[in-house]
Amino acid sequence: MIRTLIATVLLSTLSLAAIARPVVIAHRGASGYLPEHTLPAVILAHGMSPDFIEQDLVLSKDGVLVVLHDIHLDTVTNVAEVFPARKRADGRFYAIDFTLAELKQLTVHERRDAQNQQVFANRYQHNGSNSDLFKIATFEQQINLISELNRSRGTNIGLYPELKSPAFHRAAGQDISQIFMAMLEKYKLNQADANMFVQCFDFNETRRLRNELGLKTGLVQLLAENSWQESDNDYAYLRSAQGLKEIAQVxxxxxxxxxxxVDFETQAPTQLLMNAKAQGLKIHPYTLRADQLPPNLNWQQALTLTFDWLKVDGVFTDFPDKVSQYLQSKQK
Structure with a gap:
């Protein structure tokens, strides 16, 4: 049972920022149903009418923005079968070592672990007959696809791109942020009123995007744990009151x-939540999954905790249909 302590603690913070209807962000498309970031997953997600569809971006060897969650290929594609000799000394296959033409030869499958087992066992089952459906997409393809679906369906579903590992790309001689900004300019998307949030784990790059490269769209600083090694940032500091104050400047x-x-043992909110609200920052946590629930909660309780008690401004979810249904039921 979700404790009333959460409500008591948060009541005093609600006046700090207006609470609009939370937004639903389709995490890697409709990834709870189809292989992540593929065009079919985007189409299915669009039909579920979320507010945004996410695109994780990395670069190919020839400098093309492609939509992949990782700089590696081996967990979500058949690269080891198609290009077995192309792995690095660490045994991994890196997207930046392959041209776009080579990447297009690969098939995308459900995410697998180190033992080659499907991470989410009950998700899409591959039988080999439809492998040609699931290919690596470029960012440009997704921009055009979502734009045309918006036009034909009379909707305005936004983009939510993430720049992955900018320091890694620079070390390889590629500036992912510059290439990204050029793509936004090409499609006239670098506008303050663009229906878009740009996200990055690297706070150095977040500041660079805003202060040096002139990004005008919405901008979100992703927060990790230091042990994940997403960047050389100190995430404990970024989650502090002073760190959040610096984030709010850009x-x-x-x-x-x-x-x-939230502390799932006590079900009490953390100081991060209240400090972020005090800075007027939007809060878009990741990732709400119906098949990977928080400890001690069922799906309904997880939704109640996220939206009714924590009162976040939006959420990343692999199941945008289920989250949208919940939010729509609250409006009745």
Missing amino acids: ADGIGPWLPQL
Whole structure:
């Protein structure tokens, strides 16, 4: 049972920022149903009418923005079968070592672990007959696809791109942020009123995007744990009151890991939640999954905790249909 302590603690913070209807962000498309970031997953997600569809971005060897959650290929594609000799000394296959033409030869499958087992066992089952459906998409393809679906369906579903590992890309001789900004300019998306949030785990790059590269769209600082090695940032500091104050100088919001907002043992909110609200930052936590629930909660309780008690401004979810249904039921 969700404790009333949460409500008591949060009541005093609600006047600090207006609470609008939370937004639903389709995490890697409709990834609870189809292989992540593929065009079919985008189409299915669009039909579920979320507010945004996420695109994680990395670069190919020839400098093309492609939509992949990782700089590695081996957990979500058949690269080891198609290009077995192309792995690095660490045994991994890196997207930046392959041209776009080579990446297009790969098939995308459900995410697998180190033992080659499907991470979410009950998700899409591959039988080999439809492998050609699931290919690596470029960012440009997704921009055009979502734009055309918006036009034909009379909707305005936004983009939510993430720049992955900018320091890694620079070390490889590629500036992912510059290439990204050029793509926004090409499609006239670098506008303050663009229906878009840009996100990054690297706070150095978040500041660079805003202060040096002239990004005008919404901007979100992602928050990790230091042990994840997402960047050389000190995430404990970024989650502090002073760190959040620095974030608020350049970004519109934060994207924390959901357990950073609440202690699931006591079901009490963390100081991060209240400090972020005090800075007027939007809070878009990741990731709400119906098949990977927070400790001690069922799906309905997880939704209640996220939206009714923590009162976040939006959420990343692999199941945008289920979250949208919950939010719509609250409006009745």
